[in-house]
Amino acid sequence: MQRAPLIEFNTVWLRKAPTCYTILPPMSAQKQPVIRLRNVSKRFSFTPDSPQSVLETIISVFSRRQAKKQELWAVQDVSFDILPGQAIGIIGRNGSGKSTLLKLIARIIQPTRGEIVVRGRVSALLELGAGFHPDLTGRENIFLNASVLGLTQEETEKLYSEIVAFSELGDFINMPVKHYSSGMYMRLGFSVAIHVRPDILIVDEILAVGDQTFQAKCVDRILDMKQAGVTIVFISHNTATLSILCSDLIWLDQGQVRLTGPTEQVLEQYRETIFRQVGEQISYQNDLGNFKRWGSREVEINTVRVLDGVGRETTIFKTGEPMVVEMHYTAHKPVLEPEFGLAIYRQDGLHVNGPNTRAGGLHMGRIEGPGMVTYRIESLPLLPASYRLTVAVHDSLRPVAYDYHEQAYTFRVLEGGTKESDGIVAFPANWFWHPQPANTVESPQLAGKMK
Secondary structure, three states: OOOOOOOOOOHHHHHHOOOOEEEEOOOOOOOOOOEEEEEEEEEEEEOOOOOOOHHHHHHHHHOOOOOOOEEEEEEEEEEEEEOOOOEEEEEOOOOOOHHHHHHHHOOOOOOOEEEEEEEOOEEEEOOOOOOOOOOOEHHHHHHHHHHHOOOOHHHHHHHHHHHHHHHOOHHHHHOEHHHOOHHHHHHHHHHHHHHOOOOEEEEEOHHHOOOHHHHHHHHHHHHHHHHOOOEEEEEOOOHHHHHHHOOEEEEEEOOEEEEEEEHHHHHHHHHHHHHHHHHHHHHHHHHHOOOEEEOOOOEEEEEEEEEOOOOOEOOEEEOOOOEEEEEEEEEEEEEEOEEEEEEEEEOOOOEEEOOEOOOOOOOOOEEEEEEEEEEEEOOOOEOOEEEEEEEEEEEOOOOOEEEEEEEEEEEEEEOOOOOOOOOOEOOOOOOOOOOOOHHHOOOHHHHHHHO
């Protein structure tokens, strides 16, 4: 995990600090920001790489023509304040500038322009495995990293047992870390970072690595540090973890702050935006029509539409919302009592259900020409996952398919409709409690005699 040097904030650091940073001692006034960014931007320059032959590579070395550099503004005009003791989450899609922003705050890299004010001791865990020497043992890396973070050998020796105990590495602590798994790297790096007693802890998504038990242990420790007044700056794509740890969120979009505010308010708008983008992608895939189709086509399903409760076409739902499937058909000749049906499959291939008009008691008689069949779900019971929809029309008396679209249409059920997460469906049920008054409870002996 890549770390910034421990910022001890004295006159030496004031003289050596870059002009874009203001390094201040720990605050005396609690209302002053512990982190302040004003119009901070970071630009990266790079030369596009394209496949070349050996001859082209040799020619380019001696050629006067130089490839034109391109610029990428990873962070643009970002401004915000973080107060002492706050736990702030930073969200955004991959490539939105989250990790770059944390590296700027931790002084791993310098901004192209703007001012950053940081107060207090900073401990940053930014990249898995960075900051460790692969040929050194876990024990040796503890002392190495602790010294980089500003601890003396005596201080590290006092903390060593606690660091190893928290990491749960046991005898592996004496093994060179080049043999460590990613989870073991995370355990060691996190253990060192939290035991240097920082004023500011910066964590970039590393809790996604490792087993679930240790992740929960890390979250508990971060909550303890938050309770003790440590300022937390945290990146995660796990919205449940963000809801637990963070009081406020900063939403980055293409390097710019799109929204800041209380966690649940920002998450609600963030989800809506992501859901809309996911829905557009699914709709595009559905429109491609890449699915297996067969049948005699005496009755042909021309168009399938998936709608919400108010008739808007969509591919995104939440548990409990209405869902409507429309099948527009054309019967090219008179057909008696056709059977329309559909089937829903979860993304892992599990067949969830398969209703049809015959089982539902819908008698259509003889059909000819165009028409539409609708299947309406008043309250969608499916739990969050991706699902595929099969639609078909058969002869109701013979095993003949007129038109069959196999797993042709995708829709997604997203979080937010229910707190349930285990299983396949959320039943429309309620819990009730009926406490029995103490004076009406019969003793076992008395109950036996009464019988």
